[in-house]
Amino acid sequence: MKIVVVIMAGGKGERFWPRSRKNMPKQFLSLTTDGKTMIQHTVKRICPLVDMEDVFIVTNKDYENLVLEQLPNVQKNNIILEPIARNTAPCIGLVATYIKHKYKNEETVMIVLPSDHLIKYNEMFIDTMNNAIKIASEDENMVTIGITPSYPEIGYGYINFGYNEEDKKYSGAYKVKRFVEKPNLEKAKEYLVSGKYLWNSGMFVWKTSTILKSFKEYIPEMYQGFVKIEQAIETQSEDEVLEREFSKFKSESIDYGIMEKYSDIYTVPGNFGWDDVGSWLALERTYKTDENGNVIDGNVISINVKNSIIQANNKLVATVGIENIVVVDTEDAILICAKDKVQDVKKVIENLKLCNRNQYL
């Protein structure tokens, strides 16, 4: 059975401001020392699984040039452009439609991956994926990759799975009982202790026919849109129909729209050093820290600085006596943020929008 990979690259990644911008979201940034961007890492990671002609990128039309620049080996026809941001359900259905069209009668297994996560153990990742592919190839199973939680994170959704005999039909996988939205800290601690919850990583594997059939069942009006789009592919009206139909779709996540309603879902636990790189704090997990607990990159002098993350650009960044601070310098803006307030970087962006200071967005 043909394996195809879909990389979702439409996110805005505002939490990496000032390096991430409206025209340069997180997935197109390099946050590692090797100079490769997040999406380049993602593509490189799946190379052992598929040929490049079977790699699809789905992104917002605003980012087409970034994809072309950063991923010159991806086929231009495999770059699917959303006319507007509409969350993961329309995004995944759209690319499934294009895949169905491209491979005609050949059945395909779709691996759906976010473009902006980091994975430390790539070979373990491939093994996990191969197991997921095997399970997804059988019957009409959907597979979601769950990450074994290492602490009670309140920023992720959780997957509740079963341990009974009937839940363990497939080796290395468990039947999913339910999906849980971001919990409070108390709940997150319960989940961690119970041993029956995994983090929802947003990585999915299923047959293209399975996911499209489930759209038909659970979001039929969206499915009708996909049918119209498919009929227009490679015709003169393709752009027009895509724009019209896609704009009509409601904004909905694949979790809420499909997964929570579907019964035959299995989770394959992944232990491959996953990190969603959700904020600047991720750099502490990604880079080595120095003897004072700092992650320092670039033109920096630090005197008695502890547990801080400092990303310099061209300018000399001299830091003295600070602790638990994130500093990120760019050409036209610098962020200086308490580590326990990195989520409030969004408030800077709100402020900039409010004041129409678009040059910084």
Place this chain on the structure above:
Amino acid sequence: MKIVVVIMAGGKGERFWPRSRKNMPKQFLSLTTDGKTMIQHTVKRICPLVDMEDVFIVTNKDYENLVLEQLPNVQKNNIILEPIARNTAPCIGLVATYIKHKYKNEETVMIVLPSDHLIKYNEMFIDTMNNAIKIASEDENMVTIGITPSYPEIGYGYINFGYNEEDKKYSGAYKVKRFVEKPNLEKAKEYLVSGKYLWNSGMFVWKTSTILKSFKEYIPEMYQGFVKIEQAIETQSEDEVLEREFSKFKSESIDYGIMEKYSDIYTVPGNFGWDDVGSWLALERTYKTDENGNVIDGNVISINVKNSIIQANNKLVATVGIENIVVVDTEDAILICAKDKVQDVKKVIENLKLCNRNQYL
């Protein structure tokens, strides 16, 4: 009697890095909202006392152009250039020598002022100076302006004065008992409680003849140098003699070299809102703070920022959740410093020197 003002402007002011640089020390910076530099404020402040032709600037030869640019009304002949930095005793003796030469047989009273302090109540300052001039004009008195301490500062020298009848010969002045070097905190608290100590502000008033006579008595080898320099003034060998003689002088403060040995010294307490602007923290005393205790200037966004000092330049400085931090941005360097570690800015400069990164010095 002729009154002349000497403004000492040879300091390096490293504590205001990155705005102060080797070629731009503190006295030539504007640290107030009106755009005037410290030395411009100092000159403006003494205008009610003297004509511009009686204002002398003594500075390092490296800063000649800065003085010419910032003080176009000062007579070029009144700008005395030290070939090398040698602390206050050689500096004051040198300018006294030039004053003696300029005014020939006319007796002059010298007011010696630092160029980089701020004073809030200029009229009270003038009143204080007029009293000091009166006392210095009599006999061979020296007068030093003492500042009534408001807290136990350990960074200043102190003046111990007497309260007895014989100490109060002059109205509004007290006889100086002794000068005390920077005390520890315990001592500083004692001084504060005793009511018999004032901060040594580095502002002095005396007749030119009095100070030169005391050089002859207490530092005779330096006095001999001044005599040779005076003989060379307005001759072809002036620069050469000045350079040769001045370089031979030992580095010594006027306090240590003369004042501590001299007997007829009176202190006039000044209560004119003096601030030596010794570090970035002075901005809190100079500027109004906002409702969160911040002093914010320039292109800044602050979200939940408290008790911080933020000086932006062209770049947007976005601050989130930080407290008690000093941020100073310039074209090529930015300082981010804990408020209780501002004295360690010197360590940044040491580091830069060590690494030969002269472009930032």
